[in-house]
Amino acid sequence: MLCYSFVMNGHSVFPLSWGPRPPVADESYDWVTNSFGPSDPRALDIVPVKCDEPWETLETFTRKCAPHLVLGLFPAFLQIDTRFHRAIHSLGLPVCTMVEEQAKIAAAVVGHLDIGGVVLLQSACTVFERELAKFKPAMTVRYLAILAPEERPGIAHGEIDILFELHLVPGIVGLFQCEQARDSARIFHPNDRFVWEFADSKAWVSDNDGRRFSHAEIPQPVFPHETQCACGRSTSLRLN
Ligand SMILES: [Zn+2]
Known part of the structure; x- marks a missing residue:
């Protein structure tokens, strides 16, 4: 659901002001942390997410990587593993997660077992890719890299096979990249499970019924991208 409006009142900020x-x-419900910052005391403000609230982009990514395994490599404090397992299990596929501190071991696993996809934070990508290069995996590894709300893509497409998605809280996708837009690391679509409002270079997101969070301003400039995406989605955005 998308709409456009001008200046609004009552903005909330990130970490999200979460409702009842x-x-x-x-x-x-699953419970995830409300912040990507390990030293942020608000990271202890865990928030509920319905177990049946899907992680569609992860499911799509996993189908592309099938029949090989998908590996999740996350900092333990994010509490994201349950949602990760749930999404991949829903496809009837096995799943493996490791903590970010095990990047070297994870690279060895991926290198030896020809795991086709890795889901991780963008901040972990460089270290992981450097470790993985030592194993010269036979197949191309695809990456789904998670951005915090204030984070921009910092890895050029072409260096590695990567899609980015910006999460509102860990495990809840706000902006995502489709396969067709992957040639540009900066073009995203808004998740239409939420209500979006845009004005100038700002974007606000609300939960559909406004109960969990409302008018939260994405903490970075978001620009309209006028070119119609080949995937057919009507709204494209650019993160600079
Ligand atoms: Zn698209």
């Missing part, structure tokens, strides 16, 4: 929370014992 269910009891922790409610098993229909």
Whole structure:
């Protein structure tokens, strides 16, 4: 759902101001941290995500990498593993996760087992790719790199096979890249599970019913990209 408007009041900022929370014992929710910063005390502000709220871009990425395994390499504090497992299991595929501190071991695993896809934070990409190069994997490894809300793509396409997606909180996709737009590391689509508003170089995102978060301003400039994407999506954005 997309709409355009001008200046609004009552903006929230990142980490998101999250609305009412269910009891922790409610098993229909996963809990993820509300910040990508390990030294940010707000990282302890865990937020609920419905177990059945899909991670569609990960599912699409995994289908592209099939039939090989997809490896997740995340800092443990993000609490993202459960959503990662759930998304890939929904496709009937096995899944493997390792913590970011095990990048060297993970590279050896990927190099020896010909794992086709790796999901990780952009900040871990360079170290992982350097380690993986030592093993000269037989198949091209595809990367799905997660950006924090204030982070821009910093790796050029062509260096490695990579798609970026910007998460609102770890495991919740705000902006993503489609296969057709992958030639440019800066072109994204907004996740239409949410309500978006754009004005000038700003973007605000709200939950569909506005209960979890509302009018949260993406903490970096977001520009309209007028060229129609080959995937058919009507809205493209550029992160500079
Ligand atoms: Zn597209």
